[in-house]
Amino acid sequence: MNSPISTAARLSQWMPRLVLAPSFILAMFFIYGLIAWNGYLSLSASRLLPNYTFVGVEQYINLWESERWWVALKNLAIFGGLFLFFGMAIGLLLAILLDQKIRAEGVLRTVYLYPMALSFIVTGTAWKWILNPGLGIERVVQGLGFPDFTFDWLINPDRAIYTIVIAGVWQSAGFVMALFLAGLRGIDDSILKAAQIDGASLPRIYWRIIIPSLRPVFFSTLMVLSHLAIKSFDLVMALTAGGPGFATDLPATFMYTMAFSRGQIGLGAASATIMLATVAAIVVPYLYSELRSKR
Amino acid sequence: MSAPVPVTTTVSAAARPRASAQTGPVSAPKWHRFALWSVLFLFALFFLTPMYVMLTTSLKDMAQIREGNLLSLPTSPNFDAWAKAWSSACTGIDCGGLRPFFMNSVLMVIPAVLVSSAIGAVNGYVLSKWRFRGSELMFALMLFGMFMPLQVVLLPMSQVLGWMGIASSIWGLVLVHILAGLPSTTLFFRNYYVGLPDELIKAAMLDGAGFWRIFWRIVVPLSTPIIVVTLIWQFTNIWNDFLFGVVFSGGASKPVTVGLNNLANTSSAVKEYNVDMAAAMIAALPTLFVYIVAGKYFVRGLTAGAVKG
Numbered sequence: 001m002n003s004p005i006s007t008a009a010r011l012s013q014w015m016p017r018l019v020l021a022p023s024f025i026l027a028m029f030f031i032y033g034l035i036a037w038n039g040y041l042s043l044s045a046s047r048l049l050p051n052y053t054f055v056g057v058e059q060y061i062n063l064w065e066s067e068r069w070w071v072a073l074k075n076l077a078i079f080g081g082l083f084l085f086f087g088m089a090i091g092l093l094l095a096i097l098l099d100q101k102i103r104a105e106g107v108l109r110t111v112y113l114y115p116m117a118l119s120f121i122v123t124g125t126a127w128k129w130i131l132n133p134g135l136g137i138e139r140v141v142q143g144l145g146f147p148d149f150t151f152d153w154l155i156n157p158d159r160a161i162y163t164i165v166i167a168g169v170w171q172s173a174g175f176v177m178a179l180f181l182a183g184l185r186g187i188d189d190s191i192l193k194a195a196q197i198d199g200a201s202l203p204r205i206y207w208r209i210i211i212p213s214l215r216p217v218f219f220s221t222l223m224v225l226s227h228l229a230i231k232s233f234d235l236v237m238a239l240t241a242g243g244p245g246f247a248t249d250l251p252a253t254f255m256y257t258m259a260f261s262r263g264q265i266g267l268g269a270a271s272a273t274i275m276l277a278t279v280a281a282i283v284v285p286y287l288y289s290e291l292r293s294k295r
Numbered sequence: 296m297s298a299p300v301p302v303t304t305t306v307s308a309a310a311r312p313r314a315s316a317q318t319g320p321v322s323a324p325k326w327h328r329f330a331l332w333s334v335l336f337l338f339a340l341f342f343l344t345p346m347y348v349m350l351t352t353s354l355k356d357m358a359q360i361r362e363g364n365l366l367s368l369p370t371s372p373n374f375d376a377w378a379k380a381w382s383s384a385c386t387g388i389d390c391g392g393l394r395p396f397f398m399n400s401v402l403m404v405i406p407a408v409l410v411s412s413a414i415g416a417v418n419g420y421v422l423s424k425w426r427f428r429g430s431e432l433m434f435a436l437m438l439f440g441m442f443m444p445l446q447v448v449l450l451p452m453s454q455v456l457g458w459m460g461i462a463s464s465i466w467g468l469v470l471v472h473i474l475a476g477l478p479s480t481t482l483f484f485r486n487y488y489v490g491l492p493d494e495l496i497k498a499a500m501l502d503g504a505g506f507w508r509i510f511w512r513i514v515v516p517l518s519t520p521i522i523v524v525t526l527i528w529q530f531t532n533i534w535n536d537f538l539f540g541v542v543f544s545g546g547a548s549k550p551v552t553v554g555l556n557n558l559a560n561t562s563s564a565v566k567e568y569n570v571d572m573a574a575a576m577i578a579a580l581p582t583l584f585v586y587i588v589a590g591k592y593f594v595r596g597l598t599a600g601a602v603k604g
Binding site: 023033038090112175178230256287 | 568
């Protein structure tokens with residue numbers, strides 16, 4: 001009964017599993033295994049080197065008592081809030097304007113979106129020069145006839161976080177535009193024509209019909225942006241390196257500093273676990289609903 | 296950059312102009328159009344100015360930088376700053392310019408992009424055309440890797456790389472980038488292959504073709520767009536990565552983003568902004584070039600599946 005055909009057929013049946021298995025095993029180890037490992041590190045006495053002596057939640061207590069961690073969280077709130085708001089607002093505005101049958105749409109779209117092709121390190125380096133107190137924008141405005149104008153946000157501990165917002169929005173607004181534009185192009189024309197025939201004005205059509213129907217796009221864009229905000233690391237490193245002092249620390253830079261340059265591995269691991277919990281709280285319900293709704 | 300890609304559905308419907316769009320004003324007044332254009336133009340300026348500043352600054356010498364301002368054109372443009380950034384600028388204590396870092400990035404990006412895309416293609420093929428009990432769950436579990444903050448694996452990963460003997464080497468970076476890229480490449484190919492008609496596969500099976508034969512003869516030839524999207528996406532992400540580069544590379548394996556950051560943050564007696572900007576341009580050129588020649592595919596990668604339906 002063991003004809004070559006049935007062997008081939010049986011192999012064919014198992015092939016998909018065999019092919020997917022290595023990736024799945026790697027994912028299980030390198031995602032969940034390492035997450036668990038990191039979790040254990042966060043409960044250990046590790047400092048400069050991993051030290052697997054169990055100390056319970058001591059690192060978490062240290063973390064929440066650390067002033068620097070609170071600064072990082074406060075910065076994430078400021079940066080995240082403004083980055084989301086301006087990123088969404090500018091992106092949506094540009095998408096709606098570009099949807100008005102603009103002749104040069106292709107060129108403008110390319111211009112708005114190119115920052116997304118750059119590394120955040122490039123963006124940060126460029127903006128650091130533009131915002132340079134002394135030779136940057138300050139000099140330009142002074143040259144326009146405002147000799148007393150000063151612009152020192154980059155080195156002002158109370159203002160530096162806003163420079164990160166500026167550079168972040170500059171980099172990401174075009175991305176939001178692309179997402180919304182794709183959403184706008186997916187809207188059924190007949191509804192809009194009907195509204196126009198009924199005499200609804202254009203702003204009204206947008207406000208009442210188009211924007212509400214973009215709700216799924218809003219949702220996924222918000223997801224993507226908040227995820228970008230929580231992970232933000234490169235931009236801060238290039239623009240302010242977390243400074244002045246640690247005035248522009250974000251959780252990601254806090255984790256990096258503690259784990260890789262301050263010899264506080266346990267503390268770094270604890271902050272990484274908090275970041276994971278935050279992201280998971282946003283992403284897991286999203287993934288769940290996305291995958292369910294597709295059945 | 297590493298923007299996560301939202302999960303649902305096909306890559307193909309991204310930014311295609313609507314066939315018979317009627318949302319635009321049918322006969323808007325002239326000033327309306329004028330205002331519209333002004334806003335669009337001002338935003339274009341906002342997005343282009345940093346690039347203009349980078350480019351012009353990189354073509355000036357320090358005297359011009361001190362005398363002029365950000366927006367002034369270079370009086371005698373030259374590539375001295377570029378030459379210095381490429382081969383003799385100081386990054387920390389060594390002064391070999393950006394070239395060794397750039398080469399490291401090239402050596403890292405080629406194998407990492409090819410391997411992660413190839414595995415993603417096969418995974419996507421299984422997850423769309425050869426589903427089995429539990430395959431959707433496996434996919435969901437793998438997908439989480441795209442969303443988790445990478446900080447949570449940095450510490451254990453550096454230990455694993457140490458055990459494998461590839462810590463601080465380019466091969467370590469290649470491995471990390473392949474692993475980190477698998478969820479998104481798998482997602483891209485899966486979502487694309489879901490759109491291929493199942494009848495194609497069934498017909499081939501009736502003709503006696505097996506798993507691999509169908510893949511090579513039928514699926515791969517139909518995959519050109521998604522292969523391009525995935526290659527570009529992976530190239531851009533891996534080239535632009537900084538986090539893995541700064542954590543997992545050693546003295547001789549640092550990628551270009553790390554080199555640029557070190558160069559721009561090296562404090563010297565006289566800060567040479569023109570060299571910084573030239574270095575930033577050099578680090579940006581490869582991805583910028585890809586964006587300009589194949590922007591359509593890059594945008595498709597970005598918006599892949601973000602919009603339902």
